[in-house]
Amino acid sequence: MRSKSVKYRNKIQAPDLPSNLAFPLFPPECLEKGGHLGDLALSEWVASGQSAEALTLEFLLIERSVFSGTSFRRLKLRDARLLKCDLSNADWSYAAFDRVEFLEGRLTGLKAIEAKFRDILFAECKADLALFRYASFRDVRFDECNLREADFLGADLRGVSFYGCDLQGANFSGAKLELADFRGARLEGIVLQPADLKGLIIDSDQAIALSGYFAQLLGMTVLESK
Numbered sequence: 001m002r003s004k005s006v007k008y009r010n011k012i013q014a015p016d017l018p019s020n021l022a023f024p025l026f027p028p029e030c031l032e033k034g035g036h037l038g039d040l041a042l043s044e045w046v047a048s049g050q051s052a053e054a055l056t057l058e059f060l061l062i063e064r065s066v067f068s069g070t071s072f073r074r075l076k077l078r079d080a081r082l083l084k085c086d087l088s089n090a091d092w093s094y095a096a097f098d099r100v101e102f103l104e105g106r107l108t109g110l111k112a113i114e115a116k117f118r119d120i121l122f123a124e125c126k127a128d129l130a131l132f133r134y135a136s137f138r139d140v141r142f143d144e145c146n147l148r149e150a151d152f153l154g155a156d157l158r159g160v161s162f163y164g165c166d167l168q169g170a171n172f173s174g175a176k177l178e179l180a181d182f183r184g185a186r187l188e189g190i191v192l193q194p195a196d197l198k199g200l201i202i203d204s205d206q207a208i209a210l211s212g213y214f215a216q217l218l219g220m221t222v223l224e225s226k
Helices: 204-217
Strands: 036-043 056-063 076-083 096-103 116-123 136-143 161-163
Parallel strands (some): 036 056, 136 161
């Protein structure tokens, strides 16, 4: 079980994890609506396909566990570290995440529509096709994640960092991007409008690449000089 937090490049509060977490012999078999689970270190927990609304999960270390296809709408997840966990095609919409680390996880197709993220680190995660529509992000960092064709439509991403991420084909239409940092990210095929660019941080190479995209979007024709 990983015990040390990843070193952050920006100000994000790490999970507040107790030193005396319990190690149960067997993980929980079934989660119930409105249930609570906390103060545990869990490994190889298989909860795939379960459905439970308004769960509260806190003070957890979870390693190599499977939550694929779960429906945990309105989940409250705080002070937790998830290492190498599978959340593919899970529906965790309208959830509230506070001081959580997602490390080396599989989040392909995860639904987190209108979710609230605060003090969150996503590191080396595969989150292609994830749905973050109208979600709110505060003090959040995506570090070297695959976010191909992820959907951030209308999301509040002010101040969020996407260091070294693959954002090819990702949708940022209508997103709030003031002080969002895209430097070092791959932006081919990214979807956004000129009005979405206000306050966005990019590097010089990205600026050149995006200029052609917006010239085409605005109906301009770019020709070599004679």
